[in-house]
Amino acid sequence: MKLLKLLLIFLFLGIGCKAKEEVPVKKKKVVFIIVDGVSNDQLKKANTPILDAIAEKGSYSDAFVGGIKETIAETPTISAVGYNSLLTGTWANKHNVYGNSIHKPNYNYPTIFRFLKDSIPDLKTAIFSTWLDNRTKLVGENLPATRKMKLDYHYDGFELDTVGFPHDRKRKYIRNIDSIVSNEANRYIKKEAPDVSWVYLQFSDDMGHGYGDSKEFDEAVYFEDTNVGKIYEAVNYREKNFNEDWLFIVTTDHGRSVEDGRGHGGQSDRERSTWMITNKNDFNKYFKTSTVGIVDVFPTITDFFNVDIPAELQQELDGISFYNSKSVKNFRGEYENDSLHFSWDGIEQLEENATISFSTTNNFKKGSKDNFIELATVKLSDTKFTKAFPTEKTDTIKCILTTKNQILNTTIILKN
Template sequence: MKQILTICLALLTGAATAQQRKAVFIIVDGISADVLETQPVPNLSSIIQSGSYLRAYVGGEKGGYTQTPTISAVGYNSVLTGTWVNKHNVWDNDIKDPNYHYWTIFRTFKSHFPQKKTAIYSSWEDNRTKLVGDRLEATGNLAIDIKADGFELDTVRFPHDRKKAYMERIDAHVADVAAKSLREHAPDLSWVYLEYTDDMGHMYGDSPEFIASIQKMDEKVGQIWKAVQYRQQRFKEEWLIVITTDHGRDENSGKHHGGQSFRERSGWIISNIKQPNTYAKISYPGVVDIMPTIARFLQLPLPQHVARESDGIALSGKISVAHPQVHHYNGTLDISWVSPDPGGNVKIWVATTNAYKTGGTDEYRLLAEVPAAQRHAVVNVKDLPSEFYKVVLEGKENTINRWWLKN
């Protein structure tokens, strides 16, 4: 009886801990790492001192099948889904045809924790209605619980001017609403979006005006950080805060982005994660790593179909497989990977279709199982002749995928 009570108490304690975990991620628009690292940002610096700073890339694999435009909405969706543009299908800011078969962190979260609360605070209404797909049949009628957005459409409260000062006022309002909501309602998963920095980049490029916008952004992030600290201290909740950007800027003037230059692909990730894992320390992380990082913190298991399609790797905790490479020759697949935390086996699954893209199911075959520490395997696919292979490496701690295309 005593043993049973001990087990029950442990389960209840674990459940209580899980209920107290909350996460907020902030996307600030269009700030390359070189600019952020050379400017005084006291509030971001405070978060870094209690956590960590990582340089990160946007834009997928340059020259590869995941190459992704360094454009705002495209970058947001890579953060939301943990996938690059070849999957989520948001190619520009028009957001014409998002592929909702690739779930956002909000859909995964609500599917597993339907009783928990989500929130989006943003100038752009499209972030919620088109990218996340609030209340769309295509997203399973996902419903965001708390929303404050669309302020760029409110020309009465925020009359537009040529210098775009109204966007700074909108960002200030978004930050005020977000901080107040986090303090009072503490939604379990929140997204805050701030735009003004990108507007100043487009208008003035590398300039005093751009630097001033970054400093104003830092003040707004500070409001949100103080709200998080308030919840941590007053209610003993455990919070994850992640701040990132969606793209960098061009090398010549700082006014443009969208291409694949180093500076346009240059991003960063700030969080209160005190000790990023081995993968984060030895790699150049991507913004797609944010989704699985948030999921792991919230103790949110990724469904198999999400895990198999995710292009990201969590930045905390143990990681079994990373940086997979696949080559094809003479009816074989030569597969290699990095194993930051060797242990356990890696199952190698292979499919020759991409039916998932249109809502179907791919037929995976388990072709090998080898120790993760081996970091390499050659599998025979003579019985699976194809010009396309989708390879999934399922390790003890995480799952990652890599495609091989003939052309």
């Protein structure tokens, strides 16, 4: 009888263990979309039912491009410059793309594709783009400077096909290319589900240049909203039918000129003011209370994948992740009256101490490491710090603020 009872107990425990078996961890996937040249105010007045629905279910934030005004990190509000700020998580003073000619990108600042490929070798990547240079020049596919990195799939270059897409003054050929690019993104994501995908849509910016603030531009934004919907439908299909967790981010690369919306490139509020929409609603306080930057996408994606960023790269990134608790933002520094003056803004409760360090070199720019020397321990609750600092034999110094969960940086020009 005792033996029978023991057998029954073990049987019961076995059934209980099976009932509590862990659910397989969902495989994480990312797609980010750049809808070119739609300022914050234009998005809010346009008819965008798809983006509105994504934001209602997920999240929306006002955003900015253009770097830090009136500093070495000030960045032109130009298309390729904005794309590369997203891809590298840095402003133009680091990635060195200052215009659409993409003259000499500094590939020592890796794109999100190359960094994740290095971190997760079997990661699958894809690009769907209405502009070939996004892959060949910005991502730098198959270039020696990027160690010949390759994306696993690309669908681009159609703007060079003047037979299949005859060029016309009203830019309908770009509209048609955006349409097939979004169609292919829908098809390929549904079937293959690459781990990281970039979709680039251009027609909205072309209508901005051609017509400015106009009915034509509003219609172009609605058209791009429809294209975003195709890609979002593919993501929803994957999440419904497969054990996958998708991060879906939509943003733009710049705003538009104040006068009539035809131009961009400067530092007006309208040219700098953008937006960010995502399917996630579990982001941190930084996202929920701040005007986020286009440079924040890089660290957000790495945190989503739970990939650690080495300290030497963290010290260069200008963005802040939307995941995990963050203490501070807007770390700034200036040199005046033979002293360094630092400031920062709090996000969470600032009960901790942090360290400020500096380097007189900028070796990372050349592909090697910088040696940072600790300058001081500071109380984050003070939100500012000043220290006498004799002029070094250099024009600039790099400074970092290291907290328990962040490394923020600023570059200071040494002059009185």
